[in-house]
Amino acid sequence: MQFSPLLEDLICKLQFLPGVGRKTAQRMAFSLLGQERSRGLDLAASMSAAMTGIQRCSCCRNYSDEPVCPICASAKRQDEKTLCVVENPSDVAIIEKTGLFQGVYFVLHGRISPLEGIGAEDIGLDQLERMLAAGSFKEVIVALNSSVEGNMTSFMIAKIAGNYGLNVTTPSRGIPVGSELDTMDEGTLSYSFTNRKNL
Amino acid sequence: MQFSPLLEDLICKLQFLPGVGRKTAQRMAFSLLGQERSRGLDLAASMSAAMTGIQRCSCCRNYSDEPVCPICASAKRQDEKTLCVVENPSDVAIIEKTGLFQGVYFVLHGRISPLEGIGAEDIGLDQLERMLAAGSFKEVIVALNSSVEGNMTSFMIAKIAGNYGLNVTTPSRGIPVGSELDTMDEGTLSYSFTNRKNL
Structure with a gap:
């Protein structure tokens, strides 16, 4: 089926979204066209605004609307003198949800991978080293996958x-x-027995 | 977790898409931010263009970039003198894919539903009657769900x-x-036995 050029273009571009193939893109396009058009226009406007307005925080490299993100800009969080290094911005989101960590973050946006040609500078390890050299931290929590x-x-x-x-x-x-012992994979179980703690 | 206002807005609006909840919307937003930003901007532009540019064909009510869609504008298809009535634009897409039907369509964009307050005029039955009254058709195929x-x-x-x-x-x-008899639901099987044909 040939769709009209505008519809075909939308279906094609919706596949930029993760997990969206042609069939899902078609369903999304028809759904957007079937709703109030203002909703689709709102979504498009928000997307444009996010694409142009969201940058990387100059301190922690997390996504931020401002040059320095609210976490890095907070004196209280800097005072903790604890830095948590994570792979992705979504990791910051999930750690923040626990409310337990009160220090600041450093987001790598990836991990070193010689096979994919991703080196130390691609994930900002030079910037991380400068931050650590500045001497304001006591502890580094490395929370990678x-x-x-x-x-x-x-x-x-x-x-x-x-x-x-x-x-x-x-x-x-x-x-x-909260997990049951008998639902665990062997790798996790072996690790947790080898690394057992005093009760 | 509080995201930045621009990110929160994007995550919120992505949930206008069918089957997209907050978690999927987050994943989509982070994926768009992680790709080349031009891709997200392209998607937003295509979406805007589709929302403003795609209208309903004045003949068949299918989505179209022009006031009259290419199918209705085709003399060859009008000459078939056959009209196929469907519920949704996606039905036109799937029927066109077979390549078998050479007439024109009429898209209801729904079906009558007293409970939801959808009456005959909401699905264009008055427009359909005017088309049929004009006397150019020989057959009407009613292909509703x-x-x-x-x-x-x-x-x-x-x-x-x-x-x-x-x-x-x-x-x-x-x-x-191509389906096996023993995989069929009882409703379909009962119907197909009651409506059996001479071999």
Whole structure:
């Protein structure tokens, strides 16, 4: 089926969204056309505004509407002298949701991957080193995902932080709180037994 | 988690898309921000253009970039003197894909539903009657979905078309071509046995 040029263009571009193939894009396009047109226009306007207005915070590299994000701009959060390094902006979102961490973040936007040609500077490790060298931090929490690349990146960050005599930690891994033992995969179970704690 | 105002606004508006809740909207927003920004801007521009540029064809009410859609504007298709009535523009798309139907369409954009306050004029039955009264058609194919409301609407259209002595047909229902008998639901199987044909 050939759609009209405007419709075909919309269906094509909607596939830029993650997890959206041609069929879903068609359904989305017809749904937008079937609703009040002002809603589609609102969505388009918000998208434009976000694409042009959202930048990376010059301190932590997280997405921000301002040159410095509210977390980095907060004296209270800087006073904690704790830096949490994460892979993605969505990690900041989920950690903030716990309300437990009161320090500041550093967002890598990826992890080192020689196969994909992603090196230390692509994920801002030079900027991270300058921040640590400035000497305002006591502890660095490395909260990356435990893939091969994630672990490699964690070790590099630990090494950099070690150079400045900082305390380097990482969130504990093991059986999720509330999970049943018999639903665990072998990897997690082996790890949690090997790394058992005194009760 | 409080996102920045621009990001929060985008996440909120992405939920206008069908099947997109807050979590998916977050994932989409972060994905758009992580890609080349020009892609998100392209999508926003296509969406704006579609919302303002796509209208209903004045003949068949299908979505069209022009006041009259290419199907209605085609003398070849008008010459078939066959009209196919469907509920949604997506139905036109799927029928066109078969390439079998060479007549023109009429799109209701819904079906009669007293409970939802959708009456005959809301789905353009007055416009349909004027088209049939003009006397250029020989056959009307009523290809609505077989819900209670769909069936009721089908009967109303059949009655209108009957007033003008037109041949009214509907696509056959039964076991889909290529389906196994033992995978069929009882409703379809009962229907297809009751409506069996000579071999």
